[in-house]
Amino acid sequence: MAPSDLLDLTTLQNLVELDDGSHGLVQEMIGIFREDTPHRIEDILAAAARQDAEEFSRASHALKGGSGALGAKTLRALAAELEALGRGGSVEAGPDLRARLEKLFQDSLAALEAYVREGESRRG
Numbered sequence: 001m002a003p004s005d006l007l008d009l010t011t012l013q014n015l016v017e018l019d020d021g022s023h024g025l026v027q028e029m030i031g032i033f034r035e036d037t038p039h040r041i042e043d044i045l046a047a048a049a050r051q052d053a054e055e056f057s058r059a060s061h062a063l064k065g066g067s068g069a070l071g072a073k074t075l076r077a078l079a080a081e082l083e084a085l086g087r088g089g090s091v092e093a094g095p096d097l098r099a100r101l102e103k104l105f106q107d108s109l110a111a112l113e114a115y116v117r118e119g120e121s122r123r124g
Helices: 009-018 026-050 051-072 073-087 096-122
Strands: none
Touching: 009 026, 009 051, 009 096, 026 051, 051 073, 051 096, 073 096
């Protein structure tokens, strides 16, 4: 997927502007995203394994918020779908849920890191 398919560039630009044109805030948020997201994914998968729709929804909501704050729009969209599933009492998101979540996380992380590299090189 292209970075523009994965990222909300307006959200990222707003974060850069909040930081007076620097990418320090975005880099800090990427660090948190890198550390936090695997735990959120595991929480979602554990809730699915337990058939706990309420926790599935809650964990998906947390992933949605973290992804959205950083502009990882495709991961946020998947998390929103999962949250809605859980709210509807289901955890049936398909047998490839782990693979989809992990791939979108890795792809989003790579796109975010590329965004920062490009932004920093433009600032030069």
